[in-house]
Amino acid sequence: MADMEKPQNVAEQAATNFIHNIIDKDLENQTYGGRVYTRFPPEPNGYLHIGHAKSICLNFTTAEKYGGKCNLRFDDTNPVKEDTEYVDSIEADVRWLGFQWDKLLFASDYFGKMYDCAVLLIQKGKAYVCDLSAEEIKQHRGTLTEPGKESPHRNRTVEENLTLFENMKNGAYPDGEKVLRAKIDMTSPNMNMRDPVIYRIAHTEHHKTKDQWCVYPMYDYAHPIEDAMEGITHSICTLEFEDHRPLYDWVLRELEWVEPPQQIEFARLNLTNTVMSKRYLKALVDEQNVTGWDDPRMPTIAGLRRRGYTPEAIRDFCDRIGVSKANSMVDIALLEHCIREDLKEKVETRMVVLDPLKVVITNYPEDQTETVEIENNKEVEEKGTRKVSFSRELYVERDDFMEVPVKKYFRLFPGNEVRFKGAYFITCQEVIKDEDGNVTELRCTYDPETRSGSGFDGRKVKGTIHWVDAKTAKPITIRSYSHLMVENEEGENILNPDSMREFEAYGEATLAEIKAGERCQFFRHGYYIADEKLTTGDEKVFNQIVDLKSSWKK
């Protein structure tokens, strides 16, 4: 029984936000009979990115918090931009993040119902077929400060509208010839209410309904119907739709929906040094500035996944950034903090030398090799120890040596003794240089009594460094990253030509066991993942996930 209650096991309940406040009030007033139902409604026209993750987390965790449900719904009302490749990737990404939708739906599932609703609006005299061209409609719309003018077709009879709309549906007209418009108010200060187009003609094959339809509903008309049909209570979207809310409400009111869902807007995510526009990301892919949507430098879910980010880290991030209506720019350092936080207690550590400098232990027998045992970090103690070979010739990191040390430098320098991780105390005795004066080798001595685990405590050293055994070192390829985008002098985001650097490195022999997709921490360097596409059998390619923070400066 002895299970003493652990002092508040953190269990940090997600911070509440203004949306929760709205829902709390609805619950109090029994607005939806106590129901909470949300949805994540992406258009399948690209891959999901970290900004979508914010919306996904918000919708799913909000539903979960109130014991409600959340749907995944593809908003596929524009056949010219959408593709099945995208619906597959979106499904996979949402699932990877760890969320379970109640229903998987498509806006196109409702095309029939939407058509019927449009007929209903026509019958109520609330919609009409307009023959104006796109350009003419634009002319009639007026400007931000001037009211619009009514279309000459605005007052067609119900019967005529019904016939015309049916003809539209039956393919009697080419694209652009006619549209169906809501009859609202051409003088409204809100442009969205100036008789918005709600149906257009498009003789294009739809990824799902194929050639069943040649008229397609517009977002503003379709979205409220989709929400209402699914019993959505809180339709969460981003700020730019705020001006569309009156139209959202108008559609449902004219359709006489009882308990209509309510639209709530929040600020989309912006990240420093990151471009999130789908248009731009697609261009990066198309112009081959990156290797694909899942390039480890991309802010897409697929890219972050391949880069080594975990769903836990991304969800933690979304939790920490909060939700509000204020436009903001989140520092990417927070995302990096989240992945370090998650990985530090999950992954093992390895010794890898990125820029090797040869070390010869002059008092160590020429042909001897021994095995030393290396412990993991405290955070992953349960993973135990691993065995690594040690012998006379080793490689250490070039910057773990300084011929003339700066103050507070306590790694290798002439005459200084340091601990080689898991092995011995080593003293630098002599520096070998080539004719150009470059350091090519360090001649050192070791103290046999100081073997790791021997209990030796005769003296202490300030520094501990990593190393690899020259004889058994495993050559690997490292890819290290910096931001894909950087700011130029004008303060605009441009492509960083140095966003990826690839080079050869040496790791301890145990790296041979690492499989594609596995992560580890390289001492002093950061967290890495064996690339899921480039790591094959003996070939090891490691992507840098994030570096380690360091408080040491020269």
Place this chain on the structure above:
RNA sequence: UGGGGUAUCGCCAAGCGGUAAGGCAAUGGACUCUGACUCCAUCACUCGAAGGUUCGAAUCCUUCUACCCUAGCCA
């Protein structure tokens, strides 16, 4: 120039009339078989500005300022 929004620490963000939570970043220190991790400390007499109401305001009122969205048969 119309309409709709938003302004709280370098970056996010709580707060909803009772006298400024938290996280990231930063800084100083302790610890350390890696300078990581951990720990401890510091970090908004002030809430875009100016007035007003009140015993008391970031929270209410007035005026002003800045920034974002908005004139697709995109979503």
